[in-house]
Amino acid sequence: MNIHQKRIEDIQALLEEKKLDALVLARPLETYFLTGYFMEGVLLLVTKEDVFGYMPKMLFDDFHSKVPFVKSYAADNARAALIEKRDLLGVKKSVFEPETENYLRGKYWKEHGFEEFSGITSSLRLRKEGAEIEILKESCRIAAKAFEQLLPGIKTGDTEREVANRLDNLMRAMGAKGPSFDLIVAFGENGALPHHVTSDRKLRDNESVLIDFGCVYRGYCSDITRTFFHGTPDAEFKKVYDIVRKSHDEGIKALKPGLSAKAADKVCRDVIADAGYGQYFIHSTGHGVGLEIHEAPALSLYSDEKFLLDKGMSVTVEPGIYLLGKFGVRIEDTVLVTDSGCEVLTVAD
Amino acid sequence: MNIHQKRIEDIQALLEEKKLDALVLARPLETYFLTGYFMEGVLLLVTKEDVFGYMPKMLFDDFHSKVPFVKSYAADNARAALIEKRDLLGVKKSVFEPETENYLRGKYWKEHGFEEFSGITSSLRLRKEGAEIEILKESCRIAAKAFEQLLPGIKTGDTEREVANRLDNLMRAMGAKGPSFDLIVAFGENGALPHHVTSDRKLRDNESVLIDFGCVYRGYCSDITRTFFHGTPDAEFKKVYDIVRKSHDEGIKALKPGLSAKAADKVCRDVIADAGYGQYFIHSTGHGVGLEIHEAPALSLYSDEKFLLDKGMSVTVEPGIYLLGKFGVRIEDTVLVTDSGCEVLTVAD
Numbered sequence: 001m002n003i004h005q006k007r008i009e010d011i012q013a014l015l016e017e018k019k020l021d022a023l024v025l026a027r028p029l030e031t032y033f034l035t036g037y038f039m040e041g042v043l044l045l046v047t048k049e050d051v052f053g054y055m056p057k058m059l060f061d062d063f064h065s066k067v068p069f070v071k072s073y074a075a076d077n078a079r080a081a082l083i084e085k086r087d088l089l090g091v092k093k094s095v096f097e098p099e100t101e102n103y104l105r106g107k108y109w110k111e112h113g114f115e116e117f118s119g120i121t122s123s124l125r126l127r128k129e130g131a132e133i134e135i136l137k138e139s140c141r142i143a144a145k146a147f148e149q150l151l152p153g154i155k156t157g158d159t160e161r162e163v164a165n166r167l168d169n170l171m172r173a174m175g176a177k178g179p180s181f182d183l184i185v186a187f188g189e190n191g192a193l194p195h196h197v198t199s200d201r202k203l204r205d206n207e208s209v210l211i212d213f214g215c216v217y218r219g220y221c222s223d224i225t226r227t228f229f230h231g232t233p234d235a236e237f238k239k240v241y242d243i244v245r246k247s248h249d250e251g252i253k254a255l256k257p258g259l260s261a262k263a264a265d266k267v268c269r270d271v272i273a274d275a276g277y278g279q280y281f282i283h284s285t286g287h288g289v290g291l292e293i294h295e296a297p298a299l300s301l302y303s304d305e306k307f308l309l310d311k312g313m314s315v316t317v318e319p320g321i322y323l324l325g326k327f328g329v330r331i332e333d334t335v336l337v338t339d340s341g342c343e344v345l346t347v348a349d
Numbered sequence: 350m351n352i353h354q355k356r357i358e359d360i361q362a363l364l365e366e367k368k369l370d371a372l373v374l375a376r377p378l379e380t381y382f383l384t385g386y387f388m389e390g391v392l393l394l395v396t397k398e399d400v401f402g403y404m405p406k407m408l409f410d411d412f413h414s415k416v417p418f419v420k421s422y423a424a425d426n427a428r429a430a431l432i433e434k435r436d437l438l439g440v441k442k443s444v445f446e447p448e449t450e451n452y453l454r455g456k457y458w459k460e461h462g463f464e465e466f467s468g469i470t471s472s473l474r475l476r477k478e479g480a481e482i483e484i485l486k487e488s489c490r491i492a493a494k495a496f497e498q499l500l501p502g503i504k505t506g507d508t509e510r511e512v513a514n515r516l517d518n519l520m521r522a523m524g525a526k527g528p529s530f531d532l533i534v535a536f537g538e539n540g541a542l543p544h545h546v547t548s549d550r551k552l553r554d555n556e557s558v559l560i561d562f563g564c565v566y567r568g569y570c571s572d573i574t575r576t577f578f579h580g581t582p583d584a585e586f587k588k589v590y591d592i593v594r595k596s597h598d599e600g601i602k603a604l605k606p607g608l609s610a611k612a613a614d615k616v617c618r619d620v621i622a623d624a625g626y627g628q629y630f631i632h633s634t635g636h637g638v639g640l641e642i643h644e645a646p647a648l649s650l651y652s653d654e655k656f657l658l659d660k661g662m663s664v665t666v667e668p669g670i671y672l673l674g675k676f677g678v679r680i681e682d683t684v685l686v687t688d689s690g691c692e693v694l695t696v697a698d
Contacts, residue, residue: 039544058631061673062542098452106452165521172514178527193411195388282407324410 003131004036005069008051010124015048022047022086022094023120024109029291030100030121032219035067043078044070045086052085054078083112097121126288126296127312132220133336136290136314139176139217140334140345143224146170147213148348154230156205160185160198167213176215180222180293184212191227191328194283194320206231208327214293214334221293223316224346225332240277240321240329247271247319248331251285255317255335255342257310261303268319269301277321286316289334313337314345352480353385354418357400359473364397371396371435371443372469373458378640379449379470381568384416392427393419394435401434403427432461446470475637475645476661481569482685485639485663488525488566489683489694492573495519496562497697503579505554509534509547516562525564529571529642533561540576540677543632543669555580557676563642563683570642572665573695574681589626589670589678596620596668597680600634604666604684604691606659610652617668618650626670635665638683662686663694 001009011034015023025031025044032038034051042063043054053072055063060074075081086094095117096109110116128136150167164183172178186196187203191210203209209230214222227244229237251268265285272281284300297307299315309315318332335342350358360383364372374380374393381387383400391412392403402421404412409423424430435443444466445458459465477485499516513532521527535545536552540559552558558579563571576593578586600617614634621630635648646656648664658664667681684691 038546058543062544098456101452103447103450103452103455106455107447165518168521168527169514169518172517177531178517182526194407195411197387 002036002069004034004067006130007034007124008046008069011046011120012048014120014123015046018117018120020093020095020117021091022089023117024082024086024094024096024114025100025121026096026105027100030097033121033125033291035070037063037067038219039063041078043082045082047089047091052082054082054085079108079112095120122296125290127310128290128314128336129312132290133312135218136220136222136334136336137345139180139215139220140222140224141348142171142174142176142217143214143222144346144348145174146215147211147224147226151228154203154209156203156230158203159200160187160190160203161200163203163211164198164213167211171213171215176217178216180214180216184210184225186210186212186328187230188327189325191330192322192324192326194322194328194330203230208233208237208329210328210330212330212332214289219291221289221291222346223289223293223318223332223334225318225320225330227329227331236323237327237329240323240327243272243275243277244319244321244329244331246275247281248317248333251317251319252333252335252342252344255309255315255337256340257308257337259309260305261297261299261307261309262301262305264299264309264315264317265301265303268317272319272321280321280323281319282322283320286318286332289314289316309337311337311339351385351418353383353416355479356383356473357395357418360395360469361397363469363472364395367466367469369442369444369466370440371438372466373431373435373443373445373463374449374470375445375454376449379446382470382474382640384412384419386412386416387568388412390427392431394431396438396440401431403431403434428457428461444469471645474639476659477639477663477685478661481639482661484567485569485571485683485685486694488529488564488569488571489573490697491520491523491525491566492563492571493695493697494523495564496560496573496575500577503552503558505552505579507552508549509536509539509552510549512552512560513547513562516560520562520564525566527565529563529565533559533574535559535561535677536579537676538674540679541671541673541675543671543677543679552579555583557582557586557678559677559679561679561681563638568640570638570640571695572638572642572667572681572683574667574669574679576678576680585672586676586678589672589676592621592624592626593668593670593678593680595624596630597666597682600666600668601682601684601691601693604658604664604686605689606657606686608658609654610646610648610656610658611650611654613648613658613664613666614650614652617666621668621670629670629672630668631671632669635667635681638663638665658686660686660688 053070057074188207212225254267268285286299288295320330322328402419406423537556561574603616617634633649637644669679671677
């Protein structure tokens with residue numbers, strides 16, 4: 001039994017537990033999670049006993065040969081064929097996940113007797129296991145290794161975009177499919193915008209460089225931020241950098257099973273607030289990373305106090321201080337919660 | 350007045366025409382179309398007289414400085430603040446576009462008094478105008494030029510992924526932000542799968558190469574496919590290639606304002622069917638290209654007969670023949686419908 005078959009069985013166990021009879025999935029992210037096949041246009045109907053796939057003729061041969069454990073059908077109207085099957089099987093309570101659907105398709109399911117039911121696939125995606133941990137680690141390692149190779153070549157006069165392109169090339173040369181988001185390269189005052197859009201601005205002597213990057217490797221995302229000074233750092237940069245570094249390190253020291261996501265955020269936030277920079281830490285401490293670059297859980301002021309970290313969760317720890325018009329510092333790693341703490345995955349070796 | 354202010358005025362004229370009082374937009378694609386600012390988290394409320402933006406504090410300073418023509422506000426709960434404004438203004442009929450929303454946000458708008466109304470922004474996006482035509486042309490030119498540079502270097506032993514990476518690098522070196530979709534490089538029998546996923550398969554002597562590619566340049570996508578034979582083509586490849594070439598060329602000759610999208614599909618389809626390969630042309634003839642790699646209109650068997658092509662529409666023409674287990678041929682260009690015909694945009698100079 002491969003990892004996808006196991007996940008289908010896990011879904012079926014959840015259906016049993018929650019007294020549901022069938023789940024329909026349509027977004028490529030979820031159908032990929034259950035089959036290893038990433039393509040818009042494949043619909044899955046998971047019942048307690050079986051799993052059926054409906055798709056256009058154009059995709060059928062390839063899907064059928066690669067995903068033999070799904071009973072698949074080519075259909076001009078895949079939605080209608082899926083519903084016909086559901087009705088034929090006499091399925092009673094069928095559901096869709098509102099958080100994974102677009103408005104029109106969700107509405108269609110609802111109009112055809114599917115009820116909303118949240119959190120089935122996301123509960124399985126929350127804890128990484130088996131082969132996916134190794135893939136996630138490799139995604140993180142590639143990104144970290146690429147940065148190591150990038151760093152010595154960054155020089156005065158480079159544009160942000162040139163640096164981003166070089167980093168992108170390095171990651172793909174190591175087997176990544178591409179970047180996991182629009183890479184952020186921010187020189188000087190651009191670093192003070194957490195969501196700066198990489199531009200043609202050139203690097204000058206003696207200013208800060210913030211690079212927020214990651215790649216997709218076999219479907220899994222990595223996420224890192226590194227900040228450094230190009231030249232001789234002034235006292236203010238050094239001070240701010242040390243505070244962010246301490247916040248980041250304390251966060252990583254604290255993360256372990258049983259710690260709430262909200263408490264994890266507080267550990268990092270307190271270090272920055274205690275140093276007098278609380279108002280300049282203008283985002284959350286971290287987020288889950290996996291098939292999506294941002295997924296559950298959030299490590300945030302607004303996280304549910306009762307949500308506890310657990311073994312297998314992969315999250316970022318990324319405190320920052322942003323001084324508008326001057327510079328920003330963010331230090332971010334992707335970590336995996338272990339039995340007794342967490343392991344930093346974004347390391348080069 | 351810049352292009353974004355003009356588009357806002359166009360939306361306001363549509364609101365007037367359709368007897369609507371306000372439109373809410375949340376997806377980055379649409380907010381970008383109206384403001385030039387691409388970011389998840391910005392909500393726009395367009396009324397007949399005004400346009401308001403709501404966003405997290407983290408985005409406010411940057412948005413406000415770059416988009417001064419929108420009255421923008423930072424809000425912890427941007428949705429609630431937007432609705433409060435709507436109610437304060439006494440707006441009567443407020444709507445959202447079901448086709449641009451995810452399920453949960455669409456449901457939220459509906460629960461808060463917004464009605465569904467389709468096609469407002471998409472009707473403006475359908476015809477390209479002014480500066481966006483130049484940007485689209487440059488996106489297409491970059492992709493075509495990159496292929497020209499790529500071609501002489503393709504050699505026996507290259508993997509599909511290596512070729513895709515080189516093409517990606519070439520496009521980004523010319524100013525593209527990145528690829529407009531997962532580039533498809535398909536050697537030999539892989540070309541028979543229209544949605545082949547680029548792999549580590551190596552190129553052998555005497556087999557076909559199909560490359561489906563494009564880039565994003567300043568928000569606009571390009572889309573091209575080239576097929577060629579690496580070595581000495583056999584008679585079957587030559588025959589199939591000539592049929593697809595003829596189908597493609599006839600399609601481009603036929604495209605003009607007033608031709609229906611369905612008729613455009615038929616022109617290409619008939620050439621292939623008449624040559625006896627109808628059953629192997631297993632997808633639509635083309636699709637719109639712009640801010641999205643696939644957008645309206647579709648040139649398809651299933652297109653509405655009454656939908657007529659018009660000046661400013663940019664579409665692909667991409668007939669293909671797929672012989673499972675052997676090879677596939679697809680020839681695709683992005684074209685712009687002009688006053689009296691169409692202009693092929695995917696040319697190197």
